[in-house]
Amino acid sequence: MHSEVVDLILAAGEMLLTSGAEVYRTEETMERMGKALGYSVEAYVTPTGIFLTVGKDQEFLTRIRRIHYRTEDLGRIAGVNAISRELAKGDLTLQEASQRIKDLRGLSYTTFQRVLAVMVASVSFTFILGGRQMELIVAAIAGLIAFSVTKVLEHFNANYYLSGIASSFLVANYVYLAQYFFPEISTPLVLVGGLMVLVPGVAIASAVRDIVQGELLSGTSRAAEALAIAAALAAGSALALGLWRW
Amino acid sequence: MTFYDLTLQFLAAFLASGGFAVLYKIPLNLLYYASLVGAVGWLGYLAVVPFSGAVFATFVAAAVVSLLAEELSRFLKTPATTLAVPGIIPLVPGMRVYRSMEYFLQGDNLGGLNEVAMTLLIAGAIAFGLAVIGSMFRLKKR
Structure with missing residues (x-):
């Protein structure tokens, strides 16, 4: 018992x-x-x-x-x-x-539904930032790439840092390639919209609530995790940006 | 901003929060409420930002999100986090992180640090807005 x-x-x-x-x-x-x-x-x-x-x-x-x-x-x-x-x-x-x-372990949403949600989220976020028309279409695919790269890397047990760098690098390359074909699109809007789906929203909110509750150790370590992911995303896209400007 | 623009912004924030809610595997019966919380929070941001700048507006919006999430969570019998997390998504300063990275890459460290400071202030405003309302509700419980 x-x-x-x-x-x-x-x-x-x-x-x-x-x-x-x-x-x-x-x-x-x-x-x-x-x-x-x-x-x-x-x-x-x-x-x-x-x-x-x-x-x-x-x-x-x-x-x-x-x-x-x-x-x-x-x-x-x-x-x-x-x-x-x-x-x-x-x-x-x-x-x-x-x-x-x-x-509770059963999946609640199918992969198709989640992919659709990622594309909707990327498009809406790009729209909020001020993206219109072509930028929205490019952003949908950017979100799709970000999500699928993370899922594929998950299968290989890649840690969150590597997977953040790899997916942001690939998304950034895709976005700059898209700009080559559609010079009128604004790359920052699309890139940020696409990479938003990788932002660890739950970890950030939990960190805040833990710190406020007096769980300082756990709160700060979660916040550090969120910062490390943000840094990985920035590093990956910086790498691509540097390559394309060169 | 015209009424038409506001409607579009509301819809976009609704869909962004809803998309993230599905990504974070929210239960289907909460999806509509989580999206609504995000959309109303974003309207709060848009209403305040012309008068006060981004940081205070983000604080107000996060407080609105937290307040709605706490109230709805009682009525829906679910942890407030499940509604607040998708709700703060439209407020996340992704664009500033990008700009700071771009400045650093160009060798403009001052510009980069400026954007980093703004990012941290806005992130702090989100945290502060969530924290203030959240702790007030926990007071009420006891």
Whole structure:
């Protein structure tokens, strides 16, 4: 019984953290779930690992889970949140909760839908910046390239820094090539619109909320991650810009 | 800015936030609200920016996004983050990062640092807007 509870709480915490949730939310949710099942919980969460002690009647069980990857998945955050609420209300048993958390792993959007969303986002962002007509069409494909390069590199387990540099380099090359054929387009608008889809929005927002909650260590390390990604994107496009000007 | 322009800007911000929301795999029933939060926040930015400049306008817009996200999240029973993250997307200063990179590449370090400073100020304004409203709501809870 003990170890099943630890497994459930650890699985919930891991899912929250790897989906980009704030550290304080992860700790709170783990504690709430443990309390709902009648256990005392001490959780210490950082962006790269979870330390968890679950106890009852002077018996304690401690587990450590190392976290190596982080993605952005608001659906899972909302899903785990709903499960922990229902568990606290007593609407769910331990087994049902474990099953529901496993079910959350299923993809919520198809690749086609996500690709479409990326293109819509790139076009709209370029429009907001002031891009019109041809620039919008070029931006749609720029977003498509940025997204597909990242997905392909993900298969090869490339780290986020390399994948940021590679995709921004390729997108920038594409944009300058496009300008060669359509000299009237403004490359910065298209480039920024296309690369926006690589900006780690969830990490930035989580970092802010963690710092405000007093989770200074986790907040600053997430903010550093976001800055490193921004620097990688700038470096990749700077490389391409330098090549094309040369 | 004419009414027609404003409508187009609203629509573009709506679609940008919605696109990012799908990219971040938001649950389908929240997609409409997340897009709306982003679009209203962007209108807030456009309304303030002629009078105060980009930094303060970004702060106001981020506060609007956070306020809407917190209110809607109670009604929709979801963490406020799920609505606020796509909502701040139109405010992200991507263009300034690009310009600072371009200045540095041309050897104009002063211009580059100027843009970096503005980027950090705007990013700080987003953070500040989210943080102020977010912590106020957490006060209310206890």
